[in-house]
Amino acid sequence: MNKLIKISAAFAMALMSPVVANSAIVLAGSGTTVDFWYDNEDQNTLDFGTLQVTGDTIFATPSFSISAANGVTEIFQSIGSIFVTAKDGYSFSSIDVIEGGTYQTTGNGTVDATGTLRVLNSTNPFSFETSNLNMTDLTLPGVNSWQGDLSYDMSTAMWDNVNSIQLTLTTTLFATSPDGDSTAVINQTLAGSSMGVSINTIPVPAAVWLFGSGLISLAGIARRKNRA
Numbered sequence: 533m534n535k536l537i538k539i540s541a542a543f544a545m546a547l548m549s550p551v552v553a554n555s556a557i558v559l560a561g562s563g564t565t566v567d568f569w570y571d572n573e574d575q576n577t578l579d580f581g582t583l584q585v586t587g588d589t590i591f592a593t594p595s596f597s598i599s600a601a602n603g604v605t606e607i608f609q610s611i612g613s614i615f616v617t618a619k620d621g622y623s624f625s626s627i628d629v630i631e632g633g634t635y636q637t638t639g640n641g642t643v644d645a646t647g648t649l650r651v652l653n654s655t656n657p658f659s660f661e662t663s664n665l666n667m668t669d670l671t672l673p674g675v676n677s678w679q680g681d682l683s684y685d686m687s688t689a690m691w692d693n694v695n696s697i698q699l700t701l702t703t704t705l706f707a708t709s710p711d712g713d714s715t716a717v718i719n720q721t722l723a724g725s726s727m728g729v730s731i732n733t734i735p736v737p738a739a740v741w742l743f744g745s746g747l748i749s750l751a752g753i754a755r756r757k758n759r760a
Contacts, residue, residue: 557615561585565622565729569615577612580723590614591724596633599717600641600707608705610720615654618695618729624686626728627651631703632679633721635670639714643670644706647680654696661690670718678718686728699725 560568560583568590570577580592598606618624627649635643647665665680680703691697701723707716 560590560614563588563590563727565619566727567617567619569617571613574613576610577614579610580612583614588727588729589724591722593722594720596703596705596721597717597719598705598707599715600709601715602712603709605706605708607707610703610705610723611700612723613698613700614725615696615698616727617654621732622729623693623695623732624691624697624727625730626686627682627684627699628726628728629665629682629684629699629701629724630679630726631665631681631701631720631723632677633719634675634677635716635718636675637673637714637716640710641714641716642706642708642710643716643718645670645678645680645703645718645720647682647701647703649682649684650698650700650702651684651686652698652700653691653694654698655694659690659694687730701725 556571556573557569558572560570562568563585564587566588568583568585570583572578579596580594583590583592592612594610596608596610598608600606616624629649631647633645637643645667647667648662649665650660650662652660661684663682663684665682667680668678670676670678703720703723705718705720707718709716
């Protein structure tokens with residue numbers, strides 16, 4: 533079973549300066565308005581496979597799977613973490629997370645899946661929120677697909693002026709075979725996050741506008757004098 537590795541203050545510092553020598557935080561890909569990073573020494577995240585970035589979306593296609601038979605229960609947990617930094621002029625507004633896979637049961641076999649997303653301020657390890665993903669029905673017999681998803685709002689005051697975050701997706705899979713005539717199999721084959729980012733406009737101070745207007749007025753006076 534994968535185990536959670538705590539993110540230390542050193543990781544937060546490495547994220548703020550991701551090109552420092554010997555830093556374990558490396559660039560996974562540059563999106564349209566954000567950059568995605570990961571710890572290349574975190575085996576839990578590496579187990580998800582290659583991280584792929586398209587626009588402001590990052591995703592992986594892991595191959596986690598468990599099966600149960602002959603009256604046993606199997607449990608597997610995956611934990612993946614990435615860091616996200618907003619590019620200059622942008623701020624976070626929302627996060628959309630999706631994960632999924634397939635499952636199959638026979639007899640009285642059952643499966644289940646739970647998922648949580650933790651959003652943490654990379655520069656303040658005490659500022660974070662954890663939310664549960666919404667899971668589809670996993671009680672249908674035969675071969676089926678399952679999915680978990682979540683839309684997380686980052687437009688609240690908690691995330692004002694925050695431009696660097698860590699996302700940790702934790703998924704737990706359960707497969708139960710209550711007797712010798714039942715089987716259960718469940719796997720996880722998709723995990724991804726899409727970032728919603730808003731544009732931060734910087735207003736020009738009124739004094740600058742007045743100064744500009746004064747220059748225009750002086751230019752107009754100069755032109756009139758030249759004509760005279």
